[in-house]
Each structure stands twice: as structure tokens, then as C-alpha cells.
Amino acid sequence: MEQDVIPAPAAAQKGRPREFCVDQALAEALHVFWAKGYDGASMTDLTEAMGITKPSLYAAFGNKEALFHKALDLYEQEKLEYGRAALEQPTARKVAEYYLRGAIDVHGGTSDPKGCMGLISSLACSPEAESIKADVVRRRASSQRALVxxxxxxxxxxxxxxxxxxxxxxxxxYALLQGISVQAGAGATPAELERLVDTSMTLWPSP
Amino acid sequence: MEQDVIPAPAAAQKGRPREFCVDQALAEALHVFWAKGYDGASMTDLTEAMGITKPSLYAAFGNKEALFHKALDLYEQEKLEYGRAALEQPTARKVAEYYLRGAIDVHGGTSDPKGCMGLISSLACSPEAESIKADVVRRRASSQRALVxxxxxxxxxxxxxxxxxxxxxxxxxYALLQGISVQAGAGATPAELERLVDTSMTLWPSP
DNA sequence: CCTGTTCCATAACGGTCGGTATATAATGTG
DNA sequence: CACATTATATACCGACCGTTATGGAACAGG
Structure with a gap:
């Protein structure tokens, strides 16, 4: 079958153009999942925050689970970037400290929801969210291996x-990082978390 | 108004006696809450595990939230008893080790659900479960104060x-304890958790 | 026996859940 | 203009949520 050379207009949209920005809507969805967890975030919560209707959401993202995986991708790229930067620190001590201080910034700050999105969504495991938990555990194991x-x-x-x-x-x-997320989610102040990290660093083995 | 002296037969049941043991039913409810968290445990899950019907549950325990608080009481009494015993250890190092090994036994064992019931139920916070979270946070702060x-x-x-x-x-x-619960819930083996604790103890400050 | 009280069993309540069918509006192409 | 294609808006689906009303069954006291 001969195939015509497609002019490739890059974004040749044939039908009615969508009225919202997919990336921005995904960022809003991330915020909702982060604050409420996978099970706690309802489709109504999501669509209201994203400013779109349910059919639009399903057309653009598939379903709730697919939306979560995409949001988790964005979360790792934007918020867990410090984990990759930490590995490049010159000494193990500085690696650890970079990790811990980064966790305070991301999970204990005021601009974003408190705590770790992965933890929040994976710890309470409704039967249908088992694949969510598996995804989070798999990603964590991967980054943990790099640290080892x-x-x-x-x-x-x-x-x-x-x-x-x-x-x-x-x-x-990792336990300390998870503890920081838990305590941040429970209402611990950044000052308290810094005290935790400072004490952790005094315990860190010296070469 | 004159009041007759009540003979106080201690357990003078007037009506039809209940056909189930309240304590045993509560223990079953604890198991369900522990495995699924407060939001994740449905009334159907609970009544099926407890072997009673919903009206019986409501008559005996009030409602879902009251049942959870009673289950949490039982959980603290039975499963978090090691926390009180830990405080009585002779040295701070032994206090810490008693805590950490106890956490492995309770949260990493095979007979009970993995992880910490309080963590599981409080980390993902549905709007109506806010009082649940507050209760868990309050209890944790109380025991944490004793450790300080x-x-x-x-x-x-x-x-x-x-x-x-x-x-x-x-x-x-506490961060280490929370990390142990998180990792146990994510599938870490007791051997891995013991490795975590062993390393923690090598970092513990020597007097 | 009868009455009062308490418990069990069934069924239903209004509400929300994730997910869709249907119809209409907006675009590119002929 | 008609047509195919895609997005939006409304309304709805069956299933489940926590909770409760209803009616009958089991006990104590009179």
C-alpha cells in the first residue's frame, strides 16, 4: 500500500480545539492527588480543580488511574529532582544532608501540600489502588538502588x-526521609524538621 | 424525688441477650482497620469480619468513627505496649533499640497486617476523617513527649x-520508627528491617 | 399469659463513587 | 455549503457508601 508523504504540520488538529491546557490541568490534578491521596481524590475534586468536565478528563487522560500515573511522573520530575542532584554531591555526608534538607523543602514547605505524595497515596491501599501502590513501591526501589x-x-x-x-x-x-514526610504531614514545623535533620547529621558516621 | 436503692446486679440484662462477644468483635474490627485504614475499611468489610450485622454494630459501638477510636485504644494497649516497656530500659541506647526491635515485631511480622495502623489511617485524610487524624496525632505527640x-x-x-x-x-x-512502618507496609522483609535497625544502632551516639 | 425491653435480620434511605451515552458546538477540508 | 472530526455540556448509569427504619425474636418481671 503506497502511503502519501504527510506534510506533517506538527499540530494539524482536525476537529474542535480543546479549551484547556493539558499540562496546566495535569499540574492541578497533581496538587489534588498530593493533598488527598489517590483514593481520597474524587473525580469531582479533580475536575473542579482542573477546571474541566469529566468527559474532557477521560478524553485527555484516559481514566483516574492513568491520570495519577502521569501526575506521579510530573511529581518526580519537578519535586523529586533534588534526589538526583543529591547523588552528585562529593561526599556521602553531603549526599545525605542534601537529601534530608531537600525533603524538608519539598514536604515541609508551605506552598505545596505537606508530606510525600507517593506515601500518601500508597500507604492506605484500597483494593483497586493496588497497582498505584505497586507503582510507587517500584519507583522507590529504583531510586533506593541508586543510593546504595x-x-x-x-x-x-x-x-x-x-x-x-x-x-x-x-x-x-530512607526511613528518615519517610519520617520527615510523615511528621510534616502531621503538622511539624520546618524548624522542628530542621532539628531532626541537624541531629541526624551529628549521628552520621565520620570517615 | 425519692429514688429506690438499686440492687445493682452488675449485669442485669433485661432484654434479649446479644449473640456475639463485644471484645472479640472489636478485635476483628481492629484487624480490618489495621489492614485497610479508616477510610479504606467499609462498614461491609467490618461487619463481615466481625460476624455481625450493621444494626448490631451501631447498637454496640455507636458508629464507624466511635468504633475506630475503640479499636485504636485496643491497638495501643495490645500492640504498642512495647513503647512503655522501652522507656524503662536502663540506658538510652537500650531504650532506642527496644523501640526499634519492637517496631519490627509489631509492624513487620506476619501474623498481623504490615505497617502501623495509626499511620495508615491518618496519612490519607479524607475530609470526614479529620478527627481520626487529629486523634492519632494527639496520641503520638503524647508518647513522643514521654520519650523526650x-x-x-x-x-x-x-x-x-x-x-x-x-x-x-x-x-x-520516631522518624526511624515511621520509616520502619512505611517500609514494612511496602513489603520489606524482617531481615531488611533488622539491617536497618542494626545500622541505626551503629550510628547511635556513645556516651 | 402479657408487657416491656433489648437484640437480630431485612431492606431501604439519600448520597457519592468512577465512568459514559447522548447531543451539541467548534474546527478543518471538500 | 456539507461533512468528518474532535471537544464540550448535561444527564445518567449501576455500585457502593454510612446510616437507619421496620418487624420479628428472645429474654425478664409482673
């Missing part, structure tokens, strides 16, 4: 005492 | 270096 490798490199560089378990240390750091 | 006092005593006893912040250290320990 970073700490093993630090051990090789003499940056961390040889007797310290890199995997154990990673679990400890 | 214990660590301040430890500092006075030379058990913890003077330069360590007792409140900060308490926040750190």
Missing part, C-alpha cells in the same frame, strides 16, 4: 567507614 | 553526650 550504589562508591573512596553496611545505611536514610 | 523526657534524663545521667539535642534525637527515633 552511591554509598558503596563512598565506601570504596574511604568516605564511609568500612564497617558500615551500605544497604543498611540507605534504608536508614 | 526519658532522653533528657539520660543526658543528666551522662548516658547521652551533652551536645546532643534530646528533642531532635526523639524526632530522629
Amino acid at each position: 550504589e552511591r554509598f558503596e562508591r563512598a565506601k570504596a573512596e574511604g568516605d564511609i567507614p568500612a564497617h558500615v553496611d551500605a544497604e543498611g545505611l540507605t534504608s536508614v536514610l | 523526657e526519658r532522653f533528657e534524663r539520660a543526658k543528666a545521667e551522662g548516658d547521652i553526650p551533652a551536645h546532643v539535642d534530646a528533642e531532635g534525637l526523639t524526632s530522629v527515633l
Whole structure:
């Protein structure tokens, strides 16, 4: 079958153009999921915040679950960027501190909802949200693995005492990050969270 | 108005006796709340697990929220007992280790649901469950205060270096406990959690 | 027995959930 | 203009939510 060369007008929309910005609507949806969790965010909550109707949402994003996965992508790109930057810090101590201070900024700030969106949406697991939880757990395991490798490199560089378990240390750091999110969500002030981080750093193993 | 002296037969039931054991039904309800969280546990889930009908539940416990508070009482009494025992350990290090190992037993075991019931029910906050969250936060703050006092005593006893912040250290320990619950809920094995605790203990400040 | 009280069982209440069918409005193309 | 295509708006779907009204069953006291 011969196929005509498509002029490729890049955005040749044939029908009626949509009246809202997909990216902006997704950002609003992210905010709702972040504040209420996957189960707690109703379609009415979402459509009202996004400023669109339900059919528009389904046409643009598929369904609630697909919308959440896209929102989680955006969340990781925009809000968990500090995790990638942390790995590039010169010493293990600075890696940890970058992580912890970043968590305070993102999860304890005032402009965004308190706490971690992944935690909020995955801890309470309604039966139909099991795939949501699996997605969050998978992403967390992936980034955790990168941190283990970073700490093993630090051990090789003499940056961390040889007797310290890199995997154990990673679990400890992640536990602290999760604790920061939990306490931020429970109403802890940034000052209290900084006290937590300051004390954590005094405990950090010196090379 | 003169009032007759009530013979007080202690359990003078006048009507038809109930056909189920309230304590046992409450224990079943606890299990459901623990596994699914407050919002995730439906009345149907609860009544089926408790082996009673909805009118029986309402007559015996009031409503869903009152049932949850009673279940939370039972949870604290039975499952968070180790928290009180931990405070009586001779040294701050042993207090912390008792806490952390206890958390693995309760939240990482196989007989009960994984994770912390309070966390699961309070992190995702549907608008009508705000009082649930407030109750959990209040109970946590109360027990956290007791731990701060214990660590301040430890500092006075030379058990913890003077330069360590007792409140900060308490926040750190609680963050670790919350992290243990989160990771247990995400599927971490007891061995992984023990690795977390072992590493935490190597970081613990020596007097 | 009868009455009062308490409990169980069924069924229903209004409301919200995620998801859609239908009809209409707005665009590009002939 | 007609036509195909796409987006919007309204109204609706069956299922489930927490809660309760109703009617009958089991007990104590008279």
C-alpha cells in the first residue's frame, strides 16, 4: 500500500480545539492527588480543580488511574529532582544532608501540600489502588538502588567507614526521609524538621 | 424525688441477650482497620469480619468513627505496649533499640497486617476523617513527649553526650520508627528491617 | 399469659463513587 | 455549503457508601 508523504504540520488538529491546557490541568490534578491521596481524590475534586468536565478528563487522560500515573511522573520530575542532584554531591555526608534538607523543602514547605505524595497515596491501599501502590513501591526501589550504589562508591573512596553496611545505611536514610514526610504531614514545623535533620547529621558516621 | 436503692446486679440484662462477644468483635474490627485504614475499611468489610450485622454494630459501638477510636485504644494497649516497656530500659541506647526491635515485631511480622495502623489511617485524610487524624496525632505527640523526657534524663545521667539535642534525637527515633512502618507496609522483609535497625544502632551516639 | 425491653435480620434511605451515552458546538477540508 | 472530526455540556448509569427504619425474636418481671 503506497502511503502519501504527510506534510506533517506538527499540530494539524482536525476537529474542535480543546479549551484547556493539558499540562496546566495535569499540574492541578497533581496538587489534588498530593493533598488527598489517590483514593481520597474524587473525580469531582479533580475536575473542579482542573477546571474541566469529566468527559474532557477521560478524553485527555484516559481514566483516574492513568491520570495519577502521569501526575506521579510530573511529581518526580519537578519535586523529586533534588534526589538526583543529591547523588552528585562529593561526599556521602553531603549526599545525605542534601537529601534530608531537600525533603524538608519539598514536604515541609508551605506552598505545596505537606508530606510525600507517593506515601500518601500508597500507604492506605484500597483494593483497586493496588497497582498505584505497586507503582510507587517500584519507583522507590529504583531510586533506593541508586543510593546504595552511591554509598558503596563512598565506601570504596574511604568516605564511609568500612564497617558500615551500605544497604543498611540507605534504608536508614530512607526511613528518615519517610519520617520527615510523615511528621510534616502531621503538622511539624520546618524548624522542628530542621532539628531532626541537624541531629541526624551529628549521628552520621565520620570517615 | 425519692429514688429506690438499686440492687445493682452488675449485669442485669433485661432484654434479649446479644449473640456475639463485644471484645472479640472489636478485635476483628481492629484487624480490618489495621489492614485497610479508616477510610479504606467499609462498614461491609467490618461487619463481615466481625460476624455481625450493621444494626448490631451501631447498637454496640455507636458508629464507624466511635468504633475506630475503640479499636485504636485496643491497638495501643495490645500492640504498642512495647513503647512503655522501652522507656524503662536502663540506658538510652537500650531504650532506642527496644523501640526499634519492637517496631519490627509489631509492624513487620506476619501474623498481623504490615505497617502501623495509626499511620495508615491518618496519612490519607479524607475530609470526614479529620478527627481520626487529629486523634492519632494527639496520641503520638503524647508518647513522643514521654520519650523526650526519658532522653533528657539520660543526658543528666551522662548516658547521652551533652551536645546532643534530646528533642531532635526523639524526632530522629520516631522518624526511624515511621520509616520502619512505611517500609514494612511496602513489603520489606524482617531481615531488611533488622539491617536497618542494626545500622541505626551503629550510628547511635556513645556516651 | 402479657408487657416491656433489648437484640437480630431485612431492606431501604439519600448520597457519592468512577465512568459514559447522548447531543451539541467548534474546527478543518471538500 | 456539507461533512468528518474532535471537544464540550448535561444527564445518567449501576455500585457502593454510612446510616437507619421496620418487624420479628428472645429474654425478664409482673
